[in-house]
Structures are given as C-alpha cells and as structure tokens.
Amino acid sequence: MNVYDFDDTIYDGDSSKDFLLFMVKRHKRAFVKRAFCIGTSTFLYVIHVIDKESWKSNVFSFLKDIEDIDQEIKRFWDEHEKKFKLWYLEQQRQDDLIISASPAFIVEEGCHRIGIEHVIATEMDKTSGEIYGKNCKGKEKVERFRQCYGGKAE
Numbered sequence: 734m735n736v737y738d739f740d741d742t743i744y745d746g747d748s749s750k751d752f753l754l755f756m757v758k759r760h761k762r763a764f765v766k767r768a769f770c771i772g773t774s775t776f777l778y779v780i781h782v783i784d785k786e787s788w789k790s791n792v793f794s795f796l797k798d799i800e801d802i803d804q805e806i807k808r809f810w811d812e813h814e815k816k817f818k819l820w821y822l823e824q825q826r827q828d829d830l831i832i833s834a835s836p837a838f839i840v841e842e843g844c845h846r847i848g849i850e851h852v853i854a855t856e857m858d859k860t861s862g863e864i865y866g867k868n869c870k871g872k873e874k875v876e877r878f879r880q881c882y883g884g885k886a887e
Contacts, residue, residue: 735826736878739833739840739854743821748813748843749835755809756795763798770794786864789855793836793862802859806842814846822847832878834870853877 740747757764764771774791777783799805830851833840837854844852853874856865867873 734828734830734851734882736830736832737821738874739831739844740835743818743825743831744843745816745818747835748833748839751813751816752809752835752839753792755812756799756805759805759808760795760799763795766798767795785868785870789868790857790862790864793857796858796860796862799860802838806838806859809839810842810846814843817843817847825849830878830882832869832874834868834874853881 737743740749771792771794774783774788778785778788796802825847827848828851829849830853831840831844831849833852833854835854836857836859837852838857838859840854841852844850853869855867855869857863858865869877
C-alpha cells in the first residue's frame with residue numbers, strides 16, 4: 734500500500750479552496766447570507782480564539798442552503814478531474830490510500846473517479862458543514878491511519 738496526501742500532492746491545488754470558489758460562483762446567495770458568520774469566524778480563527786474545526790465548520794455552513802449537494806459535487810469534479818497530476822495517474826495502484834484534511838465528501842468523489850477506494854479525510858456533514866471529530870491534518874493524519882490500519886506510522 735502506498736499512502737499519499739491529496740491536496741498539492743496528487744491533486745494540483747487545494748480541493749477545499751477550489752470547491753469553495755466553485756460554489757461561490759454558483760451559489761452567491763448562500764455565501765452572502767452567511768458572510769458575517771464566515772468573516773467573524775475567520776477573524777476569530779486568525780487571532781486564535783476558535784479552533785480549526787470550528788472555523789472550517791463555519792466556512793462550510795453555506796452547505797445548509799444548497800438544495801442538491803450531491804449534484805454540485807459531481808459538477809465540481811466534472812470541471813476539476815483534470816487537476817489530478819499525471820505522474821500520479823501513471824503510477825497509481827489499486828490499493829493506494831489517500832489521506833487529506835479536505836472534507837471527505839469532496840475527496841472521496843474525486844478519488845472514486847480515478848479508481849481509488851481507500852480514503853481518509855476530514856469527516857464533515859455535507860448538508861451542514863459540521864465536522865465530526867478532528868480536522869484530518871498533521872499528526873491527526875497519522876492517528877487516523879493508525880486507527881484504520883494499526884501498526885506504526887511516522
């Protein structure tokens with residue numbers, strides 16, 4: 734099994750940022766409606782008053798106003814599937830594992846399209862933006878790997 738990070742490793746860019754920009758273009762009202770909440774939580778995160786999970790949940794709270802999120806995820810990947818890096822596509826294996834801080838509902842669909850079944854990512858409710866547990870970043874990636882596969886991971 735080979736283990737890869739997703740954003741800026743096998744995917745050219747940050748899929749969370751790309752998804753947010755994609756959704757802003759398609760659903761401006763949802764973002765305008767929550768702009769104060771998103772702005773306030775961003776400020777509180779920057780000055781270390783709230784944690785990353787709270788901030789990220791607030792940023793993705795616009796999902797509450799999206800009628801068919803599954804269709805939007807598919808549309809996103811229709812446009813962004815081309816951002817998988819060629820070096821990875823040429824060497825990928827069926828048993829590869831992808832670990833990402835981006836929301837699982839974003840990463841899983843992209844990975845599914847290129848035949849990757851094993852994904853560990855930030856667990857987020859795609860209809861509310863609520864994060865379950867911790868953001869899958871840094872040491873949390875190692876911890877989540879150990880939980881799923883056991884053994885020692887450094």
